[in-house]
Amino acid sequence: MNWNVLFDFSPLVDEFDKILGAFWSTIRLSLMTGVLALILGTILAGMRVSPTPVLRAAGTFYVNTLRNTPLTLVLLFCSLALSDTLGLKLSNVSTVNFYWLAVFGLSAYTAAFVCEALRSGINTVPVGQAEAARAIGLTFTQSLRMVVLPQAFRAVIAPLGSITIAMMKNTTVVLVASYLEAAALMKDMFEEYGATLPIFLGFAAGFMILTLPTGFLFGWAAKRWAVAR
Amino acid sequence: MIGSVPVQGLPGGQHDVKFQLMTDSGKVASDTPSGGGPLVVLEKVNKYFGDLHVLQDIDLTVHRGEVVVVIGPSGGGKSTLCRSINRLEPIDDGKILVDGEALPAEGKQLARHRADVGMVFQSFNLFAHKTILQNVTLGPIKVRKVAKSTADKEALELLERVGIANQAEKYPAQLSGGQQQRAAIARALAMRPKVMLFDEPTSALDPEMVKEVLDVMTSLAGEGMTMIVVTHEMGFARRAANKVIFMADGQIVEENTPDEFFTNPRTDRAKDFLSKILTH
Ligand SMILES: Nc1ncnc2c1ncn2[C@@H]1O[C@H](COP(=O)(O)OP(=O)(O)OP(=O)(O)O)[C@@H](O)[C@H]1O
Ligand SMILES: [Mg+2]
Numbered sequence: 295m296n297w298n299v300l301f302d303f304s305p306l307v308d309e310f311d312k313i314l315g316a317f318w319s320t321i322r323l324s325l326m327t328g329v330l331a332l333i334l335g336t337i338l339a340g341m342r343v344s345p346t347p348v349l350r351a352a353g354t355f356y357v358n359t360l361r362n363t364p365l366t367l368v369l370l371f372c373s374l375a376l377s378d379t380l381g382l383k384l385s386n387v388s389t390v391n392f393y394w395l396a397v398f399g400l401s402a403y404t405a406a407f408v409c410e411a412l413r414s415g416i417n418t419v420p421v422g423q424a425e426a427a428r429a430i431g432l433t434f435t436q437s438l439r440m441v442v443l444p445q446a447f448r449a450v451i452a453p454l455g456s457i458t459i460a461m462m463k464n465t466t467v468v469l470v471a472s473y474l475e476a477a478a479l480m481k482d483m484f485e486e487y488g489a490t491l492p493i494f495l496g497f498a499a500g501f502m503i504l505t506l507p508t509g510f511l512f513g514w515a516a517k518r519w520a521v522a523r
Numbered sequence: 524m525i526g527s528v529p530v531q532g533l534p535g536g537q538h539d540v541k542f543q544l545m546t547d548s549g550k551v552a553s554d555t556p557s558g559g560g561p562l563v564v565l566e567k568v569n570k571y572f573g574d575l576h577v578l579q580d581i582d583l584t585v586h587r588g589e590v591v592v593v594i595g596p597s598g599g600g601k602s603t604l605c606r607s608i609n610r611l612e613p614i615d616d617g618k619i620l621v622d623g624e625a626l627p628a629e630g631k632q633l634a635r636h637r638a639d640v641g642m643v644f645q646s647f648n649l650f651a652h653k654t655i656l657q658n659v660t661l662g663p664i665k666v667r668k669v670a671k672s673t674a675d676k677e678a679l680e681l682l683e684r685v686g687i688a689n690q691a692e693k694y695p696a697q698l699s700g701g702q703q704q705r706a707a708i709a710r711a712l713a714m715r716p717k718v719m720l721f722d723e724p725t726s727a728l729d730p731e732m733v734k735e736v737l738d739v740m741t742s743l744a745g746e747g748m749t750m751i752v753v754t755h756e757m758g759f760a761r762r763a764a765n766k767v768i769f770m771a772d773g774q775i776v777e778e779n780t781p782d783e784f785f786t787n788p789r790t791d792r793a794k795d796f797l798s799k800i801l802t803h
Contacts, residue, residue, distance in 0.1 A: 345629065420646075420648065422644055422646050422647075422648035423648050423649075423650055423651065425611055425644070425648065426642070426644065426648035426649070426650070426707075426710075427650070428611065428634070428637060429609055429611065429637055429640075429641075429642040429711075430637070430638060430661065430662035430666060430710065430711070430714055431634045431635060431636075431637045431638025431639075431662060431666040431667075431714060432634065432661075432662070432665060432666060433630075433631060433634045436634075436665060440661065440665065441650050441661075444652050445651060445652050448652065521651050521652050522651065522694055522696035522697070523651055523696055
């Protein structure tokens with residue numbers, strides 16, 4: 295048994311460019327997913343508090359379904375059902391195609407959590423303010439956009455941070471959708487060099503370099519934009 | 524009387540408020556209010572909360588320029604009456620007309636209607652994430668489509684008028700209750716409403732702040748604003764109201780002039796109620 299291999303950090307150095315590239319993929323995946331999940335989650339939250347029963351029901355159904363389905367299933371559905379069976383092609387370049395499938399699957403999943411966080415934020419806004427907004431003639435959507443949501447967002451910056459960190463870590467699951475990001479590369483390197491502690495530590499550190507500042511940033515923003523009542 | 528700038532002579536104001544002079548005693552000078560025509564009309568209005576019949580066959584006419592004080596025991600339906608006039612509460616039966624038009628159902632139409640009916644709440648309900656100035660200009664800019672510079676200018680005039688122009692850049696949480704309520708009045712006035720509804724505007728205030736808010740309301744009444752005011756402030760009712768409505772158990776039990784109502788109520792319910800609030 296060659297114990298040296300277990301403590302050999304050289305693969306990390308040798309493959310540094312590849313590793314950077316893989317983490318760059320993770321970052322691109324996270325950013326796009328973050329934006330889409332935020333937009334979709336906001337729309338869902340709006341639906342769930344809307345006066346229209348059909349919209350409320352649709353929002354509730356979506357959230358309950360996606361929140362209770364394992365992410366792996368969602369992504370497999372995207373890659374197998376959407377891509378292979380239905381032949382949905384977003385690009386002729388297969389890595390681009392897989393990128394978007396992964397983004398869609400991950401956004402669809404994360405949006406359910408964003409929606410629920412936002413909804414709890416909406417509950418922190420006194421009902422009276424929404425009534426006052428309607429009383430000056432704002433429509434439901436206007437009062438949601440201009441009065442309720444801005445305050446709801448500020449109230450849930452910290453939980454949105456947790457969701458973001460979870461989402462960044464969840465990007466590792468997209469390897470089931472065949473998109474090469476950090477976790478997929480780690481798996482490849484395990485196969486090539488053997489599953490060693492240094493490789494694992496290198497990748498784990500890579501994720502912490504991404505997630506820790508994210509956590510601090512959200513924590514700072516939560517304080518910075520707290521609404522005084 | 525404070526400056527009358529914001530009510531009069533602003534572009535787009537479609538209601539001609541008739542100005543009245545106050546008599547020496549400060550009381551609005553007529554029992555048959557200026558202008559005359561009916562502005563808010565309720566016909567056989569009924570409203571239920573489950574089994575609770577909160578509004579029972581309510582008939583009420585408020586004329587242009589008239590100030591009506593609504594008074595009565597807790598749970599009598601005063602807030603519900605107020606809220607139903609701008610459809611924050613939908614009614615189950617009957618008709619509510621504002622300026623001759625029936626209340627539209629939900630949607631854009633309703634939003635437009637609400638813009639014409641100002642509302643002031645017991646708990647102020649200022650938008651906590653916006654400055655006082657932004658609170659006042661939001662409606663004019665987004666609903667009336669007034670240019671921002673114009674809206675700012677008019678808002679500052681209104682804030683001047685309610686005596687808090689120097690607080691314009693502050694956030695609601697930085698203001699006293701009395702200042703917040705005056706800001707809320709300015710916010711409602713900025714829409715140039717045809718009628719103003721006040722639901723116990725002073726009952727969440729510390730006693731020393733009640734007067735500053737009532738003074739603003741009194742001068743507003745003096746300028747001919749049509750007002751429906753739920754309040755137990757007898758001084759205000761006597762000074763500014765044309766009519767007192769006594770509401771209990773979902774019904775209008777008595778409709779009277781303020782002087783008559785407080786000195787010589789016609790109904791036993793009103794007598795009983797007054798004896799309770801007058802003893803403390
Ligand atoms: N949203 C609601 N759902 C169910 N019941 C309600 C609701 N709002 C008010 N009520 C009930 O309707 C009745 C009338 O309430 P309302 O608030 O209009 O009375 P009020 O005269 O304004 O009383 P107060 O002086 O305490 O403000 C009360 O019995 C109240 O409990
Ligand atoms: Mg009430």
